[in-house]
Amino acid sequence: MALATLIPVIIFSTVAIGQLLEAERSAALRGMRETVNAITLAIDAELSSAEAALAVLAQSEAIKSGDSDSAYWQAKAVGKGRDEWTVLTALNGQQLMNTFFPRGAALPVLSPRSIARIENVARTGVPQVSDLVIVTASMEHAIAVDYPVKVDGRVRYILTKAFRADHFAGALQERNLPESWVIGIFDRSGISIVRRPGAERFVGRPVRPELYSASRANASGVLRHETRDGVDVFDSYTHSRKAGWTIAVGVPVAEIELAARRAVWLSVLGLGAAVLCAATVAVVFARRLIGSIDGAVDAADTLAKGEAPPPLKTSVGEVDQLHLALNNAGTLIQRGQRERAELLLREQQARRLAEEQNKAKDEFLAMLGHELRNPLSAITSAIDVIEAPGMKQATVERARSILRQQTEHLGTILNDLLDLSRIMSGKISxxxxxxxxxxxxxxxxxxxxxxxxxxxxxxxxxxxxxxxxxxxxxxxxxxxxxxxxxxxxxxxxxxxxxxxxxxxxxxxxxxxxxxxxxxxxxxxxxxxxxxxxxxxxxxxxxxxxxxxxxxxxxxxxxxxxxxxxxxxxxxxxxxxxxxxxxxxxxxSGTTSPNALPAGVSRRILLVEDNEQARLMVASMLGAHGHIVYESGNGLDGLKIAVEERPDIAIVDIGLPGMDGYQFVRKVRDTRGIAGMPVIALTGYGQETDRQRALQAGFNLHMVKPVNIPKLLEEIDRLIVHDDSETVRTL
Structure with missing residues (x-):
């Protein structure tokens, strides 16, 4: 009778123990899924942050214009650590800038696989996250976030933020997961990006085929299988929405079963006590569970408001894990909101700056138009007076004076603008x-x-x-x-x-x-x-x-x-x-070069394609007693130089056919005239233009409009001293 009375208890206990085993196993698997989801959220947030940073950097004028120097220091300034770097690549696969290397270092040629990836981003115009790649320079494993840089609506460059593969191991370390758990991240082709433990053995190698097949068949799930290092695990996996990677967390089967068995043994040992105080335990447990669930509901409500719920500690492990996952999700949401707010603020500031600069540009153009029209009007009127028949000589002389003054005024305006530009760009010495x-x-x-x-x-x-x-x-x-x-x-x-x-x-x-x-x-x-x-x-x-x-x-x-x-x-x-x-x-005192005797007649070659400008300069040189050979292009000018052997040549840079740089190189290579002084007369007056003249072989660089007295002085100086190693800009 007593045995018969115990039979229902034994049967119920057996069923309850079986259900308890299953519940413990399910709770562990659920915790694994939550962990996988939390890790996935963290990785997607990191990739989104990288893409957002690239989006902001892509709006830089230095990036859009391909100014690799400025782009390098801007990208270097926004870098967050040594395990990431930024690359600017042309559509033909040539690297223009790479913060992995010191500035000025030679950049390696991209692999065909990387070039194909760049071409795909350029073709689609959509940011993409790569699979695992190998950095050619260091043979390290890395991944890349590629962002198309559009100029005038067309993709001109690809901006890439690259991360070492172990960068994403940080998402695992933040969660303090047990050392016995096997955690991995693999790309769309099944190659390991992150692996713990055994990163040195498994990163860059294919995962187990059954895990890869399961991940391709389902977006998420749980698979029991043997890992590459022979551990029987329950593997919970899911996909990154941002990259298409798979994140898997494997817990040894023995560990889950051991936890379940411990619960069973505790249940068996406490069976007698449970029979005696079942009602009390039921009430206490119910209150505790209800309180934990209420806390989880409150946390979910807090998360729905866009806030991060605090990671509360309860007596229910699963609820604690849920609280932790909700807290992590809330933190990620808040981070995304802050980043969006910062991006919006930067966009508003950039728009205001652009509007102010546009207004300043319009006002400046209006001022410039007025300042140019006034002297041009005076010049036009003076020319009309000079050409008008019957004008008194005094009136003509006054018109010439006005013509000279207004021409000098125009030159002053141009020089001030160029000087200010050189100073602001640091190109003046x-x-x-x-x-x-x-x-x-x-x-x-x-x-x-x-x-x-x-x-x-x-x-x-x-x-x-x-x-x-x-x-x-x-x-x-x-x-x-x-x-x-x-x-x-x-x-x-x-x-x-x-x-x-x-x-x-x-x-x-x-x-x-x-x-x-x-x-x-x-x-x-x-x-x-x-x-x-x-x-x-x-x-x-x-x-x-x-x-x-x-x-x-x-x-x-x-x-x-x-x-x-x-x-x-x-x-x-x-x-x-x-x-x-x-x-x-x-x-100290100052010394000046020896003055040359005035009135010495020189034979001068003048090469200028602008007929009116050539006529004026030739007339002024002739008026000072010099013999002038004129040419409207470089080829004829070179022929005259060989035949006439002039004392000096004055050459425009922008000539048809053979330009001024080609002309002076030909002179330096031609016997008989190789030592002839050559003056560059051009409208280009930047420091880079002066340097280019030096490299080409000019003796002097003068900027239009030419100052005739200064030109005459320099002609005498160059012919006497033959100082072919000194180039100055006047």
Whole structure:
């Protein structure tokens, strides 16, 4: 009877134990799936972050224009660690920039597989994540996130962020998974990217065929099989939506079964106690489970709001794992939201900057158009006066003077623009020599008086000799800009006070005026480029708003400082330049080349394709007693040089057929004229143009419009000294 009474208990206990075994096994497998999902989310988030970073970097002008130098340092600045690098590749597979290597190092040729990957991204125009690849330079395993760089709606380059394969092992280390678990990530072709344990043996090798087949057949699942190192495991796997990789977590079957068996033994040992206090245990367990489930529900609600629920600790392991997974998911969601917010903010800032730059460009073009039309109008009128019959000689001479002044004015505008461009791009150099600042200021004032620019103003001078080490041309530019600025904004009969003195170890130049002054809101920006005070529609004062900016840049390059002050509109202004006094400059003298006798007739070859420009230069040279051989192209010019053996050649760069560079190379290779001095006369005046002239073989580089007196001086200098190793830009 007692045995019969125990039979239902035994049967129930047996069934319960079996169900408990299955429940423990299911809970373990569920925890594996949650772990796999959490790892997958982390990997997808890392890949999305890399793609977002590439998207931002792809908008850089340096990337779009293929400026590999600027692109290299921008990509280097946003790099996060040593296990990642950025590559910019042309569509033909040539690497333009690779932060894996030091700047300037030779870049390896891409493998055919990598070129095919680049071509696929270029063809589809869609970012892609690669399978496992091998870095040619280091033979390391890596993966790549490829992003198409579009310029004017077309893919021009491919921007790649590459990661070492072990970079993604960090997603495993963050979860402190048991060492006995077998965790792997393999690509779409079944090649291991990450493997723990045994990374050194298995990364880069195919996974077990049964696992690969199962992963291809189903997006996720659980498979029991034997690993490559002979461990019988339950393998839970799923796919990365971003990359198409498979993430698998394998827990040894023995470990899961051991946990289940422990639960069974505890159940058996506690069976007697369970019978006695079943009701109490049921109530306690129910409350605990309900509380844990309620906590999980609250965590899910928090996650639905886009927040990260705290990883609560309960007495139910599965619920703890669920809390942890929800916390990780919330963290990833918040990170994505922050990144989206940052991207949106950067986009808004970039748009505002672009709008401001576009507005500044429009205003500058309007100013430039006005400043160019005025002298062009005067030049046109002067030409009409000169060509008109019956004009008095005085009127014609006045027209010629206006023509010369306005031409020089156009040249000044062009030179200021080019100088500012060179300074802002760091391509200008200074020819430092000892000069007298006081004498330089006096010369500039005398020149302005000669041209009639300062005849209507009262001038007070206090100029002391002051030796400094500086570029004489640039110092004259600084002084002229300050003086012209004072003249421009000071009405006739106004006072202009100019002084040069020494204060401590500084030479101080001060230009004061009683003109219209500077308003308080304009004063802090007076040295910014394109900044001017309010002007009337007729722009009587004129100017592009670059003169004072040029002064500031040139003074800074000399190691000095410039400051502006004004009590307000209508109360005049004062500009003070401080330059260091050089001991060497104060004690050393200057030497000048030997002057050549005036009136010596030279035989000069002039090669210029612009007929009018050639006619004017030839006429001026002829007027000074020189014999001029003219040619409109390089081939005829070379023939004349061989036949006539001129003393010197003046050659335009942009010639039809044979350009100026080819011409001078032919001269240097031709016996009899190889040593003939050759002057480059061109509209290209950048530092790179000067260097190219040096390399080609020119003796001198002069920029149009040509200054005839200076040209005559350089012709005599080159013929006498034959200094073929010195190239200067004038």
């Amino acid at each position: 200074l020819n430092i020599a000892p000069i007298d600042l006081g004498r330089t200021v006096q010369m500039c004032i005398d020149t302005l008086k000669t041209t009639g620019r300062m005849t209507g103003h009262r001038l007070v001078l206090d100029l002391h000799p002051m030796r400094i080490a500086a570029d004489a041309t640039r110092i004259e530019q600084i002084v002229n800009n300050l003086l012209i600025n004072a003249v421009k904004y000071t009405p006739e009969d106004g006072l202009i006070d100019v002084s040069v003195r020494q204060e401590g170890e500084s030479a101080v130049l001060t230009v004061k005026d009683t003109g219209i002054g500077i308003s308080a809101d304009l004063l802090p920006h007076i040295f910014d480029v394109f900044v001017q005070g309010s002007t009337a529609i007729d722009r009587a004062q004129g100017g592009l708003g670059i003169g004072l900016s040029l002064v500031h840049q040139l003074v800074t390059m000399h190691g000095g400082s410039v400051a502006a002050s004004s009590k307000g509109a209508g109360q005049g202004s004062s500009f003070t330049v401080r330059l260091p006094v050089s001991v060497a400059a104060a004690t």
